Amino acid sequence: MTDSLSVARHLAGRLGKVADDFAISTESYEQAQVKFSNSRVSTTQRWISRSIGVFAAIGRRTLATSIEPSVSAADRCVEKLVAFSRAVGENNQYMGIAKGPFRYGGFAEFDKGMNDVDMADVVAGAIGAASEVGVKRCSGVFETCVGDRHLLTSSGVDALDKYTRAYFSLRAMADSEGSGHGVSASRGMRGLGYVRAAREAAEVAVASRNPSPVDEGVYDVFFEHLPAANLMDVVSGAASVFYVESGLSFFGGKVGKRVASSSLSMADEPVLYSGVGSRRFDDEGSPSRKANIISRGVLKSYLHNASTAARYGVSSTASAGIVSPRPSNVVVQPGKSGKDSIIRGIKKGLVVTNVWYTRFSNYSTGDFSTIPRDGVFLVENGKIKKAVRGIRISDNLLRMLSNVSSVSSDLRQVMGWELERPISVPQVLVKGVRVTKSVE
Amino acid sequence: MELDSDLAEFAVDYSMKLGARFADARLERGVYNSFLLKNGVAQVSSFEEVSGIGVRVLVRSTLGFAATNVLGRQGVREAVKSAVRDAGRCSGLRNGVRLSKCRAVRSRYEVRERKPLADVGPEDKLGALVDVERSVVAANAGVVARFFSLSDNVDEKLYVNSEGSSVHSRVPRVNFYYYMTLSRKGLSMQRYWQHGKAAGFEALDEFKLPEVLSGEAVALRQNMEKGVKVSSGKLDVVVGPEITGIIVHESGGHPYEADRILGREAAQAGESFIGSGSLGYTLGSEAVSIVDDPSLPNSFGFYLFDDEGVKAQRKYLMRRGVISGFLHSRESSAVMGMPVNGASRAKGYDREPIPRMSNTFIEPGDLSEEELLEGVKKGVYIRNFTEWNIDDRRVNQKYVGADAYVISNGRLGQPVKSPVLEITTHALYRSIDAVADNVEYHAGSCGKGEPMQALPVWFGGPSLRIRGVVLK
Numbered sequence: 001m002t003d004s005l006s007v008a009r010h011l012a013g014r015l016g017k018v019a020d021d022f023a024i025s026t027e028s029y030e031q032a033q034v035k036f037s038n039s040r041v042s043t044t045q046r047w048i049s050r051s052i053g054v055f056a057a058i059g060r061r062t063l064a065t066s067i068e069p070s071v072s073a074a075d076r077c078v079e080k081l082v083a084f085s086r087a088v089g090e091n092n093q094y095m096g097i098a099k100g101p102f103r104y105g106g107f108a109e110f111d112k113g114m115n116d117v118d119m120a121d122v123v124a125g126a127i128g129a130a131s132e133v134g135v136k137r138c139s140g141v142f143e144t145c146v147g148d149r150h151l152l153t154s155s156g157v158d159a160l161d162k163y164t165r166a167y168f169s170l171r172a173m174a175d176s177e178g179s180g181h182g183v184s185a186s187r188g189m190r191g192l193g194y195v196r197a198a199r200e201a202a203e204v205a206v207a208s209r210n211p212s213p214v215d216e217g218v219y220d221v222f223f224e225h226l227p228a229a230n231l232m233d234v235v236s237g238a239a240s241v242f243y244v245e246s247g248l249s250f251f252g253g254k255v256g257k258r259v260a261s262s263s264l265s266m267a268d269e270p271v272l273y274s275g276v277g278s279r280r281f282d283d284e285g286s287p288s289r290k291a292n293i294i295s296r297g298v299l300k301s302y303l304h305n306a307s308t309a310a311r312y313g314v315s316s317t318a319s320a321g322i323v324s325p326r327p328s329n330v331v332v333q334p335g336k337s338g339k340d341s342i343i344r345g346i347k348k349g350l351v352v353t354n355v356w357y358t359r360f361s362n363y364s365t366g367d368f369s370t371i372p373r374d375g376v377f378l379v380e381n382g383k384i385k386k387a388v389r390g391i392r393i394s395d396n397l398l399r400m401l402s403n404v405s406s407v408s409s410d411l412r413q414v415m416g417w418e419l420e421r422p423i424s425v426p427q428v429l430v431k432g433v434r435v436t437k438s439v440e
Numbered sequence: 441m442e443l444d445s446d447l448a449e450f451a452v453d454y455s456m457k458l459g460a461r462f463a464d465a466r467l468e469r470g471v472y473n474s475f476l477l478k479n480g481v482a483q484v485s486s487f488e489e490v491s492g493i494g495v496r497v498l499v500r501s502t503l504g505f506a507a508t509n510v511l512g513r514q515g516v517r518e519a520v521k522s523a524v525r526d527a528g529r530c531s532g533l534r535n536g537v538r539l540s541k542c543r544a545v546r547s548r549y550e551v552r553e554r555k556p557l558a559d560v561g562p563e564d565k566l567g568a569l570v571d572v573e574r575s576v577v578a579a580n581a582g583v584v585a586r587f588f589s590l591s592d593n594v595d596e597k598l599y600v601n602s603e604g605s606s607v608h609s610r611v612p613r614v615n616f617y618y619y620m621t622l623s624r625k626g627l628s629m630q631r632y633w634q635h636g637k638a639a640g641f642e643a644l645d646e647f648k649l650p651e652v653l654s655g656e657a658v659a660l661r662q663n664m665e666k667g668v669k670v671s672s673g674k675l676d677v678v679v680g681p682e683i684t685g686i687i688v689h690e691s692g693g694h695p696y697e698a699d700r701i702l703g704r705e706a707a708q709a710g711e712s713f714i715g716s717g718s719l720g721y722t723l724g725s726e727a728v729s730i731v732d733d734p735s736l737p738n739s740f741g742f743y744l745f746d747d748e749g750v751k752a753q754r755k756y757l758m759r760r761g762v763i764s765g766f767l768h769s770r771e772s773s774a775v776m777g778m779p780v781n782g783a784s785r786a787k788g789y790d791r792e793p794i795p796r797m798s799n800t801f802i803e804p805g806d807l808s809e810e811e812l813l814e815g816v817k818k819g820v821y822i823r824n825f826t827e828w829n830i831d832d833r834r835v836n837q838k839y840v841g842a843d844a845y846v847i848s849n850g851r852l853g854q855p856v857k858s859p860v861l862e863i864t865t866h867a868l869y870r871s872i873d874a875v876a877d878n879v880e881y882h883a884g885s886c887g888k889g890e891p892m893q894a895l896p897v898w899f900g901g902p903s904l905r906i907r908g909v910v911l912k
Contacts, residue, residue, distance in 0.1 A: 032522075032526065033890075033891075034526075034530060035890065036533065037535075037702075037703050037704045037705070037706055037707070038535070038702075038703050038704075038706075039533075040533050040534065040535035040536075041502055041530040041533040041534060041535055042503065042535060042704050043502075043503040043504065043505055043527075043792055044502070044503070044504045044505065044523070044526035044527050044529075044530055045504075045505045045506070045507075045526075045792060046505070046506040046507070046519070046522045046523065046526055047506070047507050047508070047790055048506070048507070048508040048509075048510060048515070048518060048519060048522070049508070049509055049510075049790075050509065050510055051509065055484075061482075061485070062482075062483065062484045062485070063484065063485055063486065064484050064485075064486040065486055065487050065488045066488045066490070067488075067489075068489075068491065068509070068511075080487060084485060084487065084562050087561050087562040087563040087566075088475070088482055088485045088562050088563065088566050089482040089566060089570070090482065091481060091482050091483060091484075092481060093481050118529075119526075119529070119530070120529050120530045120532060120533060123530070123533060124532065124533060127533075137703065139703060139704075139706035139707040140707040141707065141890050169707055169890075170707065171706050171707035173703075173706065181707070242478075245478065245479065245585070246478055246479075246585055246587045246619065247584065247585025247586075247587065247619060247620075247621030247630065248585075248587070248619060248621075322484075323476075323483055323484045356710075356832060357829035357830060357831075357832075358829075359827045359828060359829045360630075360826075360827055361630070361826045361827035361840050361858065362621075362628055362629065362630040362826065363619075363621075363630060364585070364621050364623070364628055364630060365628050367827070368827065369827060369829060369838060370829070371829055371830070371831050371832075371836065373710070373831060373832045390831075390835075390836055392829070392836065392838060392862070394838075394860075394862075417707070417708050417890060417892070436838075436862060436912070437836070437862070438835070438836045438837065438838070438862050438863050438864045438867075439862060439863045439864070439867060439909065439910045440863075440864045440866070440867055
């Protein structure tokens with residue numbers, strides 16, 4: 001097989017003669033998964049991939065493609081890019097890619113033993129830990145991935161990045177509608193904590209058996225890590241200037257303004273050594289750096305690549321996506337209180353352990369709803385009273401951000417089935433959340 | 441260029457040689473183009489050709505799957521070895537997987553394109569988006585943000601298995617989706633929708649996008665500026681085919697996926713309120729019959745053989761209100777002891793096949809939509825919607841109307857602002873007293889599996905009349 005990087009260099013040589021800008025990313029990875037349900041293995045899965053992704057700007061026509069790693073494919077690709085550039089309209093908003101070359105920091109955590117993990121042993125251990133708590137059955141996935149990425153650009157970038165990650169997800173099902181979901185994610189196996197995730201899922205499942213109906217109304221809602229991650233993932237994505245311009249963000253026109261309570265701070269931190277989404281450089285080669293999104297409730301900046309930053313007269317936040325800037329390793333700053341002390345302060349509230357199906361009526365206003373799944377618990381006068389079921393959070397996300405009253409000190413790195421990216425979150429208490437339910 | 445059948449056969453043969461009891465392989469090549477227009481400005485235009493092979497093996501009653509885009513015997517050998525090895529290592533936790541018996545098939549089919557996608561240049565594809573942009577702007581409806589995406593692809597697939605099946609298919613698809621954000625005087629509305637067919641570029645003519653989107657924009661502006669909230673209390677609701685479609689997809693299709701019923705999807709898209717013993721249970725009114733049919737010509741969810749080489753068929757999930765069938769893979773049908781019915785689909789070569797919907801719809805009745813409305817003294821007509829969701833057992837669902845009107849003595853009146861239908865599946869299906877004859881099919885991308893598999897589907901049906909429900 002032809003070496004991908006050699007093909008990329010050949011392609012760079014050809015593109016250098018016809019394109020104003022280009023970025024060529026070679027990526028190879030091997031990802032393995034054990035999927036289990038009813039406490040047995042449903043299937044094993046493995047993906048072996050080699051690819052070359054190409055961005056090119058020719059006369060302000062912005063084009064993208066991918067090719068298999070062969071010289072002939074690279075040559076065909078150049079011809080087709082030129083033909084496309086003659087056929088499509090100008091992107092008059094395009095202002096060029098990041099001007100390198102750059103100096104980069106070191107690699108983030110890389111677990112050399114990731115390919116040798118006994119995946120069956122991990123799954124069996126997790127199911128065993130959950131079963132000890134008293135659940136009937138467990139479902140989920142355990143996944144490992146090892147990969148590398150090499151970027152070449154027309155602005156002198158020639159740089160390598162490499163990564164490993166592990167992801168564990170377990171949903172525990174107890175008798176009588178009780179269920180709980182635990183997840184964990186890390187760059188190396190040592191930080192994974194899958195047994196804790198399994199045990200906590202099982203504890204929620206057992207505690208949430210025989211749930212009762214609960215009234216619609218306004219509640220203070222304590223979001224555990226997984227639902228907090230789901231909501232904060234949406235919030236961080238809304239900071240992309242691409243989404244703002246598309247009408248798909250509630251942050252339009254709000255840079256420098258208060259968008260959340262002062263309890264909330266959020267940043268994209270792709271430079272953290274153990275961040276699952278950490279990377280040495282973004283998709284156009286800008287060296288990764290911390291980008292503050294919300295600081296003490298104030299929206300500090302949209303997420304930019306070099307082109308959008310030039311158009312707005314600001315600095316790139318090193319968040320390319322060349323088409324659409326995006327965060328890659330989001331961290332919500334933890335607070336000082338523990339879960340128990342936060343819950344003690346709730347008069348009438350709910351503990352939500354998972355949400356799914358978050359959908360917006362209108363992204364630009366933030367009107368949305370999301371559905372709690374797995375254990376939901378009623379809190380009265382600082383005490384968890386009972387498990388409840390059948391509710392929906394129907395509110396406005398900006399309003400909820402402004403009503404964040406506490407964030408816990410317990411920061412955890414989360415990936416999930418509906419999450420766009422890894423995110424580190426504490427638990428979050430939001431006051432006065434509107435809760436609805438279906439007519440039966 | 442033909443797909444390399446020798447390579448696919450080699451994958452299966454090599455799997456059997458390494459000890460698999462059963463093996464299948466899907467060798468696929470997809471040619472993709474996509475175009476994006478944001479607020480009138482061409483963003484990125486892209487094209488690519490993606491090829492790869494996915495191999496599934498049954499080893500010691502455990503399924504193993506491996507996919508690679510490193511094509512050639514060495515790459516396939518590595519993938520097969522890893523699938524057999526991984527499954528074997530997990531056999532201590534084996535599920536006792538069996539696959540229902542199937543007759544070996546050899547077939548070849550394709551969807552013909554009247555305007556072949558390969559013959560239409562990027563200027564015409566991007567030009568179609570520019571036409572939509574001009575039309576929406578000309579409607580002067582205050583659409584301040586416009587996001588239009590057009591993509592097309594031709595998927596060629598060769599399925600082979602160790603039982604002698606071989607199915608070659610070639611299916612082109614066209615897919616358009618959009619967001620429009622209206623804003624005026626502090627008011628705002630947003631519209632998202634999708635149009636898709638298995639066809640050549642002639643699909644664009646049939647979508648009539650400039651007329652449809654500008655018409656929607658005008659209606660939404662009227663709603664935004666003149667809409668009223670309906671008073672609470674029970675009333676009758678008539679929903680148009682678009683909402684029928686999303687209802688039937690979410691609560692009339694997903695709960696009937698056998699892998700959900702068996703718990704195989706519990707940690708992902710969830711389970712179902714339906715149990716394996718629910719066949720014959722009366723859930724809805726006699727007016728409701730639900731069909732899933734992959735063979736609808738040019739449908740977005742079209743196929744003639746599923747991704748296990750099983751012949752596609754029209755399936756009743758509900759017949760006159762009674763639960764009457766499930767969507768099966770070979771694995772789920774073997775577990776439940778039911779006939780396999782060709783509902784196992786994979787998004788691409790790099791995903792495992794699992795039970796999925798294709799084109800799911802409520803069968804039409806004899807009444808016109810006008811006749812449905814004539815039967816309503818006080819109610820609301822909802823043509824389309826924005827936000828929706830449903831819980832993971834498919835009971836607790838919500839649809840927020842967008843273009844909606846008061847019904848008074850059978851006639852449409854003032855626009856209604858954001859009517860919310862938030863209702864359980866049981867209450868909803870038993871309250872449908874009449875269905876119209878105006879069937880429409882709408883396109884969507886259905887999500888399930890891990891990693892996520894977003895698959896093209898149609899959903900639809902006619903307008904429905906829902907008696908005595910509460911709108912919020």
